[in-house]
Every structure is written in C-alpha cells, then in structure tokens.
Amino acid sequence: MADTGELLKELQNEITCSICNVYFCEPVTIGCGHSFCRACLSSSWRDGAPAFTCPECKRVSQDREIPLLNRRLAELTELGKELSSKLMQSTEGQSQCVTHKKPFKLFCEEDQTTLCMTCETPEHGAHKLSPLQEAAHKYRRELQHIRSHVGKHLKEDEQLLVQEERTAMDWYWMIAEQYCQTHFFLMEEECRFLEHLKQGEKASKDRLSQHMQSLQNLMQELQEAGQQANLDLLQDAKKLLGRSKAVLDQRAKPVIPELREYPIPGLIKMLNRFRVDLTLDPRSATSCVTISENLKSAKAEAGWRLETKHPKDYAYHYVFAEQAFYSGSQYWEVDVTQVPQWILGIYTPHLKRKRVRNVNSCPSVFLLQCVKKQEYYYLQTYPGPLDHRMKGSLPRVGVYLEYSSGILGFYNVLQSSLIYKFHSIPFTDRVKPIFSPGPPLPGTKPGPMTVCPVDSHLCSCCHSSQ
Incomplete structure (x- = not known):
C-alpha cells in the first residue's frame, strides 16, 4: 500500500497545474513541454505582452495563441482522480469504529469526528451528519481552493521579492553616488578654504x-x-x-588678530557620534565654585574675589568631571552663554617626557580660556600660541578628546568651526575633563556653566534647544 501511495503522489504531481496547484482542467501543453490549465495560461499570457514566457521555466514561447486541448493529459487527469478516490475509499474501508466494530460511514460536522451507523444515535442525533465520502470531497475542494490562493500569494511574494531586490539595488547605487557627491563637495570646500588661507597669509607677508x-x-x-x-x-x-x-606711520600698531571662523559642513554631526554624558564631581566643589544638585552645572560664588586687574594674575578655581578616560574617543559640549569668562580643558597626572608639537613643555593641563576685556572676548590656550579676540561671546563650546592619538580639540558649536586643536599629547594615564566658570566680572551676577545633555543640540535660530 505504501508503494501504491508513492506512485499515486507521483501521478498527482504530473496531473497538477503549477499555477493553480489543483488537478488540470482542460490541460494545454506549450512548446517547452510544460502543461497548464487553459484558463490559468490565458490569465498568465496577458494581451499585448511583448513576449510570452512559460510561467514555470520562463522560456520565451514561440506560440502567440493558447494551444489546443491535450486530450491524453486530460484523460490521464481523470484517471488519476479516479484512482485517488478509489485508494481513499479502500483506506477508509479498513478503518472501523472501535466501539461498535463497524466501518465508518458518516462524518459529524459539529464534533468533527467519523462515525459508524450505530454511532448516529442518540449522542449525535441532533448534529449535522454527512456521508463520509461527500464530507471528504467537500473539504478537499475547500483545501484545494485555499491551496490555489496560497500558490497565488506565493507567486506574488516572489515577484515582490524580485522587485524589492531591484529597488534595494537602486537605492544602494543612489546612496553611494550621493556620498561620492558629498565627498567631492567637502573636498572642494576644503580646497577653497585652504586657498583662502594661503591668499590671506601671502597678502599679509607681502604687506x-x-x-x-x-x-x-x-x-x-x-x-x-x-x-x-x-x-x-x-x-x-x-x-x-x-x-x-x-x-613709520605706515606700520600699524600690533593688535591681537580676530578669531577666524571657517564652518565645516557636518563637523558637529560627526563629533556627536562620540558624545558622552558627563557629570561633575561634587567632591571638587569649593567655596568659590559650587555644583548643582543634578551635577550638570558649576557656578562662581561670592567667595571668588578678584584681587588683581591683570587677567594673567587671576586665581582660577576648577571643578572636575566624575568620569575619567583611558582610551577611545569622547566628545562633550558645554553651555557658556551665562559666563563671560571661563576655562575648559583636561587634566592628566602623567605624560611621556618628550617634546610635543605646539607644546613647549609637558604640563598636566591643556586649556582653552575666555577672558573679557572691554567690548572684546579673548580666547587663549595653555599651553599653545592661540591668542585671538572676538566681538561676541560663544554660546556653546564642544570638546573632543582622542586618547590614542593625543588629540584635544575645541569647537564653536554654533558656527560648526574649529577654535584650536592640540596634537600628539603623550597620554599615559587617565584624562579628566575640567571646568572653571570664571573668574566673574566685577559688579556682575554670574550664571552657571552647564554640561549639555547627550541629546541636547544647538541651532542658529534659537541658540539652544534642550
């Protein structure tokens, strides 16, 4: 019986349409040898199509009309249906009711169970009963109908998959091309800025x-x-x-140059990839500098009194971040809108003893300082040569640390431009960010210096959006 079942399955495969997945109905055979229902092939070969292809092997067919009925395949289909029905009847004849020892003849729709004639009453007397063969034929038709729908959905999904792959490939090339254009644009911007710097330097040297x-x-x-x-x-x-x-009058008096701003597109967005969430160490607070309860702000207090009018002689008071860094890249931003004078930077206890570019010695701190004198703000670095002035204050300063390369950069977040960058700092120990919200200007009430949250961004229209 097992061999007979296998043979019947092979026969069923031969007499089943691959489009609707049910037995052939008016089968026709095309040039490549594959057969389909006449109606299925007709719906597949749409009018006006430039070429007619086989739905199964995709070979282009030379035929332009639906072939005639394949009578032998139709007869084989009817024979297969008959054999399948007889095999099922013989299989059903071998099954019998365990209780009454009689063959199953009925099917209960409510309980979904097979019954013999004795099982009919009284337990199933009020239920809808159908002859076993009729119920099986009914469900077989329903299953074939569902199978047909499943087959159609499967083919539609296959077409969608092909379309999705094509769309994804199109997007791949479009995005790649857009990145190439962006790279080219940035290279042009870089060349333009560098050429502008060279021309300015040449004009200054010529004068x-x-x-x-x-x-x-x-x-x-x-x-x-x-x-x-x-x-x-x-x-x-x-x-x-x-x-x-x-x-002699032609010689201009030496003046501190103004800080130049060269916006770099996408600079701050790139740095934000390395954004870290800093908090201030409450243990570093003093009577001159206090730290807020949320550990995000530092403020100069009345105890910080200026005993000299010379900025170089000011006494500075620092607070530290709780976090320390031993590797990797980090970036943080500080809102200095309410503090006209401030210091930002890093502290490290030990450095390799070697000469560093832009550094004459090996200090333990690297700082950017803002000092206000009259109507100007002056930006200075320690150590380092930066000593430039600005007409307006900076609302927010970004600090970028790259431990392995020894890079420390300061950025004007609003203008997306570089202020100054230390190179090749020989780090060997931990690095801690440091902050100083002063010294306060005489006669003014200083505000806080705030470490910006990771999700805080600055826009040119409103300066700050938290």
Missing part, C-alpha cells in the same frame, strides 16, 4: 615685506644723510624727517 623694504631704504637714506656735509644735511633734513614719519 610686511613691502614695509620692511621701505624701512631698509629709509635706513640707507638716514645712514647716507648722516655722512653728508652740514649744508647738504640741513637742506634735505626736513624732507627726510617727513618721509621718515610717513614710513
């Missing part, structure tokens, strides 16, 4: 060189005039003095 040449010429004239006879000297003295004054 200085011209002035030096004028001074050298004047030196030569003054030397020659000193060797002239008294009469000749007196005749040219007034003119020479006037020319000397004009040359």
Whole structure:
C-alpha cells in the first residue's frame, strides 16, 4: 500500500497545474513541454505582452495563441482522480469504529469526528451528519481552493521579492553616488578654504615685506644723510624727517588678530557620534565654585574675589568631571552663554617626557580660556600660541578628546568651526575633563556653566534647544 501511495503522489504531481496547484482542467501543453490549465495560461499570457514566457521555466514561447486541448493529459487527469478516490475509499474501508466494530460511514460536522451507523444515535442525533465520502470531497475542494490562493500569494511574494531586490539595488547605487557627491563637495570646500588661507597669509607677508623694504631704504637714506656735509644735511633734513614719519606711520600698531571662523559642513554631526554624558564631581566643589544638585552645572560664588586687574594674575578655581578616560574617543559640549569668562580643558597626572608639537613643555593641563576685556572676548590656550579676540561671546563650546592619538580639540558649536586643536599629547594615564566658570566680572551676577545633555543640540535660530 505504501508503494501504491508513492506512485499515486507521483501521478498527482504530473496531473497538477503549477499555477493553480489543483488537478488540470482542460490541460494545454506549450512548446517547452510544460502543461497548464487553459484558463490559468490565458490569465498568465496577458494581451499585448511583448513576449510570452512559460510561467514555470520562463522560456520565451514561440506560440502567440493558447494551444489546443491535450486530450491524453486530460484523460490521464481523470484517471488519476479516479484512482485517488478509489485508494481513499479502500483506506477508509479498513478503518472501523472501535466501539461498535463497524466501518465508518458518516462524518459529524459539529464534533468533527467519523462515525459508524450505530454511532448516529442518540449522542449525535441532533448534529449535522454527512456521508463520509461527500464530507471528504467537500473539504478537499475547500483545501484545494485555499491551496490555489496560497500558490497565488506565493507567486506574488516572489515577484515582490524580485522587485524589492531591484529597488534595494537602486537605492544602494543612489546612496553611494550621493556620498561620492558629498565627498567631492567637502573636498572642494576644503580646497577653497585652504586657498583662502594661503591668499590671506601671502597678502599679509607681502604687506610686511613691502614695509620692511621701505624701512631698509629709509635706513640707507638716514645712514647716507648722516655722512653728508652740514649744508647738504640741513637742506634735505626736513624732507627726510617727513618721509621718515610717513614710513613709520605706515606700520600699524600690533593688535591681537580676530578669531577666524571657517564652518565645516557636518563637523558637529560627526563629533556627536562620540558624545558622552558627563557629570561633575561634587567632591571638587569649593567655596568659590559650587555644583548643582543634578551635577550638570558649576557656578562662581561670592567667595571668588578678584584681587588683581591683570587677567594673567587671576586665581582660577576648577571643578572636575566624575568620569575619567583611558582610551577611545569622547566628545562633550558645554553651555557658556551665562559666563563671560571661563576655562575648559583636561587634566592628566602623567605624560611621556618628550617634546610635543605646539607644546613647549609637558604640563598636566591643556586649556582653552575666555577672558573679557572691554567690548572684546579673548580666547587663549595653555599651553599653545592661540591668542585671538572676538566681538561676541560663544554660546556653546564642544570638546573632543582622542586618547590614542593625543588629540584635544575645541569647537564653536554654533558656527560648526574649529577654535584650536592640540596634537600628539603623550597620554599615559587617565584624562579628566575640567571646568572653571570664571573668574566673574566685577559688579556682575554670574550664571552657571552647564554640561549639555547627550541629546541636547544647538541651532542658529534659537541658540539652544534642550
């Protein structure tokens, strides 16, 4: 019986349409040898299609019309149906009711159980009963109908999968192309800014060189005039003095240059990938600097009194972050809107003893300081050469630390521009962020210096959005 069942399954596969997944109905066979129901093939071969392909093997068919009925395949289908029905009847005949020892003849729709004629009453007397073969035929039709729908959904999903793969590939290339365009744009921006810096540097050197040449010429004239006879000297003295004054007046008084802003697109967004959540260490608070309860703000108190008017002689008071870093890259932002004078930076106890670029010694702190004098704000670094002025204050400063490379950078968050960057700091020990919300300006009530939350971002329209 098992061999017969296997043979019947093979026969059923041969007489089943691969489109609707049920027995053939008016089967037709196309050029590639595959067969389908006439109605299924007709719905698959749509009118006006540029080519007719086999729904199974996808080979392009030379036929442009639905083939004639394959009578032998139709007869084989009917024979297969008959054999399947007889096999099921013979299988059903071998089953019998355990209670009454009689073959199953009925099916109870309510209880979904098979019954013999004796089981009909009284337990199932009020239930809807159907002949076993009729109930099986009914459910077989329903299952075949569902199977057909499942097959259609499967093919639709296959088509959707192919479409999704094509769409994904299109997006892949579009995104890749967009990144290439962005890289090209950034390279152009970089070249433009660097060229602008070179031109500015060249113009400044040219002006200085011209002035030096004028001074050298004047030196030569003054030397020659000193060797002239008294009469000749007196005749040219007034003119020479006037020319000397004009040359000396051309030399501008040395002034502190203004801090240049060169916005770099996407800079702050890139740095935000390394954003860390800092809190201030309450143990580092003093009578001059207090720390808020949420450990996010530091504020200068009345105990911080200025005993000198010279900024270089100010006494500074620092507080530390609770976190310390031994590796990796970190970035944090500090809101300094309410503190006109402040210091930000890092502290490390030990460094490798070697000369560092931009650093004349090996200090334990690396700082950016803002000092206000009259209407200007001055940004200075320690150690380092930065000493520039600004007309307005910075609302927020970003600090980037890269431990392995020894990089410490300070950024103008609002303008997305670099303020200053230390290179090749030889870290060997922990690094702690440090903060100083002062010294306060005389006669003013200082506000807090606040470590910004990780999800806090600055926009140019409102300066700060928390």
